[in-house]
Amino acid sequence: MKRAILISQEKQINELNAILPLANYQAIARTDSGIEALRMAQRVEPDLIICGGDIHGISPLDLVQNLVHANICPVIFVLDQKDYVNLDFALKTNVHHIMTAPLRAIDVVSGIAQAEHRFNREIELRKEMNKLNDELKTRKLVYQAILILIAAGTDEETAYASIRTEAMTSRKTIRAIAAEVVKGTWRP
Numbered sequence: 001m002k003r004a005i006l007i008s009q010e011k012q013i014n015e016l017n018a019i020l021p022l023a024n025y026q027a028i029a030r031t032d033s034g035i036e037a038l039r040m041a042q043r044v045e046p047d048l049i050i051c052g053g054d055i056h057g058i059s060p061l062d063l064v065q066n067l068v069h070a071n072i073c074p075v076i077f078v079l080d081q082k083d084y085v086n087l088d089f090a091l092k093t094n095v096h097h098i099m100t101a102p103l104r105a106i107d108v109v110s111g112i113a114q115a116e117h118r119f120n121r122e123i124e125l126r127k128e129m130n131k132l133n134d135e136l137k138t139r140k141l142v143y144q145a146i147l148i149l150i151a152a153g154t155d156e157e158t159a160y161a162s163i164r165t166e167a168m169t170s171r172k173t174i175r176a177i178a179a180e181v182v183k184g185t186w187r188p
Helices: 010-023 034-044 060-070 081-092 105-151 156-170 174-183
Strands: 002-007 025-031 048-052 075-079 097-100
Touching: 002 010, 002 034, 010 025, 010 105, 025 034, 034 048, 034 060, 048 060, 048 105, 060 075, 060 081, 075 081, 075 105, 081 097, 097 105, 105 156, 105 174, 156 174
Parallel strands: 002 025, 002 048, 048 075, 075 097
Antiparallel strands: none
């Protein structure tokens, strides 16, 4: 079973505790203190965090925002009727799912599935973004190296071909050779 942290008052924790096994989760920690919840999340590294609106220590929206920013696991926020005025603020925290009380089993199970999907999609997009940023840095470095070689009297095609040839013969990446050109440690 996957592990969940429940952050809310006792009544809501009991409701959630009964529903979680339907989604293949078990509550490994329960608290109504936001500060304690932050410590638990870092120490235990759960698979899911569900936070209610009635907690002590810090604002539930600040807590949710910190948990989402920590990128540990999917975070679900439960709004009570009295908390509906905070819906706009809850949306701005980028929480993975917002449920409304009173809780129904089907809503909790589908909410967990949606939160997991959104969290996993965020991870995929972050990896793709990092890959694209790395590719962009490589292209900038290669263009910078080509400009240096052009300034030294080589035409653009020859400069790129020289960098590529050196990368293949020395079994280094084009980025590494371009960095050497920029540093001034390699010239064709």
